[in-house]
Amino acid sequence: MDTISFMLNGVQTQIEADKNWTLLYVLREVCDLTGTKCGCSTGDCGACKIILDGVAKNACLIKIGALEGRRLETIEGLYCDGKLHPIQQAFIESGAIQCGFCTPGMIISAKALLDANPNPTDDEIIKALSNNLCRCTGYVKIIEAVRMAARLLAE
Amino acid sequence: MPDQTQQEHPYIGANVPIAQAALKATGQMMYTADMKLPHMLHAKVLFSTRPHARIVNIDTTRAEALPGVRAVITHKNTPNRYYNSCGEVLNEFMTEQLFSPVVRYVGDKVAAVAADTEKIAEAALKLIDVTYEDLPVYYDPELALDENAYAIHDHGDLERGNLILTVAQSSGDVDRAMEQADRVFSGVYECPAIHHGAMETHASLAVFDAEGMLTVYTPSQDTFAMRRNLATIFDLPMSKVRVSVPAIGGAFGGKIDLTTEPIAAALAIKTCRPVRLVYNRTEDICSTRNRHAMRLYLRTGVMNDGTIVAEDMRAFVNAGAYASGTTSVVWAMCGRLFKVHRCPNVRFVGYPVITNTTIGGPMRGFGSPQLFFAQQRQMNTISKALGIDMLELQRKNLTTQQGADPRNQQPHGNARPIDCLNRAAERIDYSEACREQLESENARYRIGVGIGVGAHGNGMYGVKADITGLMLKMNCDGTCVLFTPSNEMGNSSVTLQKQMVAETLGMCLSDIDCVEADTRLTPYQLGDYSSRGTFVSGHGALKIATSMQKLLAEVAGRMLEVPAESLRFADRAAIAADGKRVTLEEIVLYSRDHDQKELMCAESFASQAGVMSYGAHIAKVRVDTETGEVKVLSYAAIHDVGKAINPLSVTGQIEGALQMGLGNALSEDMGVDERTGAVKNRTLKRYKMLYAGDMPKELTVEVLDSFEPAGPFGAKSIGECSVVPTLSAIGNAIANAIDAELNSLPITKEKILEAIAKKTENKA
Ligand code: FES
Ligand code: FES
Numbered sequence: 061m062d063t064i065s066f067m068l069n070g071v072q073t074q075i076e077a078d079k080n081w082t083l084l085y086v087l088r089e090v091c092d093l094t095g096t097k098c099g100c101s102t103g104d105c106g107a108c109k110i111i112l113d114g115v116a117k118n119a120c121l122i123k124i125g126a127l128e129g130r131r132l133e134t135i136e137g138l139y140c141d142g143k144l145h146p147i148q149q150a151f152i153e154s155g156a157i158q159c160g161f162c163t164p165g166m167i168i169s170a171k172a173l174l175d176a177n178p179n180p181t182d183d184e185i186i187k188a189l190s191n192n193l194c195r196c197t198g199y200v201k202i203i204e205a206v207r208m209a210a211r212l213l214a215e
Numbered sequence: 216m217p218d219q220t221q222q223e224h225p226y227i228g229a230n231v232p233i234a235q236a237a238l239k240a241t242g243q244m245m246y247t248a249d250m251k252l253p254h255m256l257h258a259k260v261l262f263s264t265r266p267h268a269r270i271v272n273i274d275t276t277r278a279e280a281l282p283g284v285r286a287v288i289t290h291k292n293t294p295n296r297y298y299n300s301c302g303e304v305l306n307e308f309m310t311e312q313l314f315s316p317v318v319r320y321v322g323d324k325v326a327a328v329a330a331d332t333e334k335i336a337e338a339a340l341k342l343i344d345v346t347y348e349d350l351p352v353y354y355d356p357e358l359a360l361d362e363n364a365y366a367i368h369d370h371g372d373l374e375r376g377n378l379i380l381t382v383a384q385s386s387g388d389v390d391r392a393m394e395q396a397d398r399v400f401s402g403v404y405e406c407p408a409i410h411h412g413a414m415e416t417h418a419s420l421a422v423f424d425a426e427g428m429l430t431v432y433t434p435s436q437d438t439f440a441m442r443r444n445l446a447t448i449f450d451l452p453m454s455k456v457r458v459s460v461p462a463i464g465g466a467f468g469g470k471i472d473l474t475t476e477p478i479a480a481a482l483a484i485k486t487c488r489p490v491r492l493v494y495n496r497t498e499d500i501c502s503t504r505n506r507h508a509m510r511l512y513l514r515t516g517v518m519n520d521g522t523i524v525a526e527d528m529r530a531f532v533n534a535g536a537y538a539s540g541t542t543s544v545v546w547a548m549c550g551r552l553f554k555v556h557r558c559p560n561v562r563f564v565g566y567p568v569i570t571n572t573t574i575g576g577p578m579r580g581f582g583s584p585q586l587f588f589a590q591q592r593q594m595n596t597i598s599k600a601l602g603i604d605m606l607e608l609q610r611k612n613l614t615t616q617q618g619a620d621p622r623n624q625q626p627h628g629n630a631r632p633i634d635c636l637n638r639a640a641e642r643i644d645y646s647e648a649c650r651e652q653l654e655s656e657n658a659r660y661r662i663g664v665g666i667g668v669g670a671h672g673n674g675m676y677g678v679k680a681d682i683t684g685l686m687l688k689m690n691c692d693g694t695c696v697l698f699t700p701s702n703e704m705g706n707s708s709v710t711l712q713k714q715m716v717a718e719t720l721g722m723c724l725s726d727i728d729c730v731e732a733d734t735r736l737t738p739y740q741l742g743d744y745s746s747r748g749t750f751v752s753g754h755g756a757l758k759i760a761t762s763m764q765k766l767l768a769e770v771a772g773r774m775l776e777v778p779a780e781s782l783r784f785a786d787r788a789a790i791a792a793d794g795k796r797v798t799l800e801e802i803v804l805y806s807r808d809h810d811q812k813e814l815m816c817a818e819s820f821a822s823q824a825g826v827m828s829y830g831a832h833i834a835k836v837r838v839d840t841e842t843g844e845v846k847v848l849s850y851a852a853i854h855d856v857g858k859a860i861n862p863l864s865v866t867g868q869i870e871g872a873l874q875m876g877l878g879n880a881l882s883e884d885m886g887v888d889e890r891t892g893a894v895k896n897r898t899l900k901r902y903k904m905l906y907a908g909d910m911p912k913e914l915t916v917e918v919l920d921s922f923e924p925a926g927p928f929g930a931k932s933i934g935e936c937s938v939v940p941t942l943s944a945i946g947n948a949i950a951n952a953i954d955a956e957l958n959s960l961p962i963t964k965e966k967i968l969e970a971i972a973k974k975t976e977n978k979a
Binding site for chain 1: 705
């Protein structure tokens with residue numbers, strides 16, 4: 061077992077894990093943070109997206125050992141003090157959520173985009189979601205939700 | 216019963232976000248794989264690497280000796296009862312066992328391990344030694360049908376050999392009509408096995424407690440049939456089996472059948488500890504269920520003016536290794552052939568055949584996507600051959616509002632495919648698109664326009680007792696709890712039930728709490744399948760809300776001293792004609808304190824009509840004749856759903872169906888490696904589903920302003936119907952772009968280049 065410390069949703073955190081375990085496994089099975097989903101574990105679906113030092117990444121492809129000293133955001137970090145994040149609000153209102161399994165990953169990809177680029181074009185939105193699969197929505201309302209989120213965040 | 220046609224309805228026709236959306240947006244929604252119980256074990260399954268073999272010997276001693284392993288199960292130490300995994304067929308064609316001494320496809324279950332961690336369970340699998348003796352192998356249903364073919368099953372009452380059952384229906388006199396037709400067109404159409412691709416893979420968590428109660432948490436579309444199957448397999452009374460659905464992360468028909476459930480249950484029973492089994496994506500692709508691969512032979516008799524006088528289809532349906540719901544799929548598909556054209560002479564013969572491939576099961580569209588791919592592709596061919604524009608040809612032959620099934624004259628129910636088609640043509644600017652097609656005829660980038668029409672049903676009326684039971688109880692603050700056998704799997708079916716209740720009782724949506732899909736807690740229903748959600752279960756919700764309204768009105772009438780019938784319900788109150796009101800809270804309290812009575816109801820709704828839903832799609836594509844690449848430039852999908860109860864979800868269903876249908880048309884294909892029998896495309900990298908950037912830039916999704924008299928508030932289904940026309944719209948567009956016949960799905964770059972090369976060759 062190895063000891064790894066990193067910043068998790070704004071809180072300095074230390075965990076015991078084998079450094080070769082994936083970040084996804086550690087989040088779900090060690091930290092009990094199950095909002096981050098597993099749809100493939102091969103980097104193809106984006107259900108496991110997290111934000112690592114400001115960049116959206118697939119947690120299933122990252123070894124926990126690589127987290128030492130880094131800043132990690134998960135879907136759980138967006139909902140604080142009983143208040144939904146504007147991106148979450150926008151996803152709900154736009155009808156961007158059906159079964160909801162892709163939703164945390166989608167919202168994380170959207171967050172990483174909007175943090176870096178508060179006013180993205182449609183092409184930029186599509187590019188930011190280019191590694192996120194959704195089998196339910198056809199992406200139309202997800203793209204709409206990201207547009208709406210940008211508007212809400214600007215207010 | 217509220218007036219369903221006239222007055223203002225705050226919740227009917229409103230854009231309502233899906234129930235529990237905040238849980239899904241925050242990651243708080245608990246799916247099965249997210250659940251953990253104290254003392255829980257983790258399971259892994261050993262899958263067959265042989266397509267067809269007898270297990271001569273299986274030695275688990277080394278696996279059992281691995282520290283952390285708590286149980287290893289095989290056919291030797293588990294119940295051997297036969298079952299059919301699909302609730303729609305349940306007591307017929309019982310070909311499957313929990314574990315069998317014979318494996319019948321690559322991916323078949325051989326053994327399973329429960330261990331302290333998933334990693335230990337995985338390591339243990341490698342220590343199980345299996346000796347196989349290979350048996351004859353069939354991947355093609357037509358070969359498996361051969362008289363001398365080895366019978367893959369010796370149990371399950373199949374019709375003969377590997378043929379499960381011949382499904383045949385006809386109307387009129389097809390042979391005579393073919394003889395009298397001016398032209399007869401024939402085509403062969405191939406559809407591959409399709410992965411449902413729900414983002415949540417199959418999973419279950421089973422508990423067997425000291426009271427002898429087996430509880431299985433699982434994303435199930437069919438809790439009651441799963442309970443019945445589990446009770447049979449483990450020889451338990453139903454009072455000792457509970458199937459409970461925490462959430463469903465997408466299903467599309469793939470979560471009707473038992474897959475992981477009996478394995479987790481057997482391990483829980485063996486270890487007396489909770490056991491969680493979660494399939495990874497490869498296991499999900501290879502070892503659950505898929506949309507059937509099919510080969511369809513179609514003959515169409517046509518007069519020179521384009522009138523279709525006869526349609527004759529033969530379908531060879533690859534059931535895969537076990538019967539599952541294949542016959543149900545083929546019956547459903549058979550029925551559809553009689554639902555779209557005015558033609559009186561129609562014949563369908565379907566052969567569902569057992570082979571040594573992955574198991575075909577229910578999937579969105581239930582055979583309709585394949586059937587309409589063939590029929591609509593052939594229409595396109597006919598249109599070209601006769602020089603009649605496809606739009607004209609369609610209008611001439613599509614059924615109308617007076618249309619009825621030629622077999623039994625049962626009305627289709629306000630069928631409006633022509634209106635859908637006209638609207639689609641208008642929205643995509645069909646004539647302009649055809650002009651572009653003509654102009655690009657010799658260019659590198661060819662434009663093609665394709666039309667596809669399709670239909671799907673609304674429940675299982677006439678096939679099965681199509682029942683939904685519901686319960687409703689009032690809380691003493693005027694809110695309520697609805698006990699529904701449905702699960703909100705993403706299609707807004709429970710959301711719609713809440714709309715029905717809110718509308719009828721004058722409540723807010725947030726006043727309604729739901730207990731969902733749990734055999735212990737809710738009444739029975741047939742299942743969350745067969746496009747029953749709106750038409751049947753929605754109607755059930757309307758019925759129970761109406762019963763509750765009666766109870767409330769009776770009390771309120773006495774309180775206000777007015778006739779109960781004169782009350783209307785709005786703003787959380789019962790309101791009399793003169794404006795006097797009592798709130799729901801006051802009514803409930805009065806009932807409790809004064810009448811000493813709890814306000815609650817239970818109802819059962821049985822569907823009494825088998826109406827159809829229709830849709831027309833038009834695609835405009837651009838084909839690069841040098842690379843074979845296809846870009847879907849614009850797409851119009853117009854549907855008739857009667858009254859759209861929740862337009863936000865209806866359009867969402869259609870948009871999602873396009874992701875699935877366009878992927879099915881262009882890139883998705885499980886494939887079989889004929890050397891090993893294994894699925895070829897066993898990861899998401901290889902099994903190519905569409906990402907956001909692959910979707911058409913210009914997309915029009917609309918529903919007609921319509922009303923279905925038999926539906927609740929005039930509504931009918933959309934979920935399945937929306938995927939049906941996609942394959943042919945895209946297929947026809949590409950065929951028209953390069954002026955070639957492309958009848959085998961998916962239409963990949965390679966196939967397009969091949970078709971182009973063949974044409975050039977023929978010219979030379
Ligand atoms: S689970 Fe990580 S990309 Fe799919
Ligand atoms: S909402 Fe179901 S996968 Fe996206």
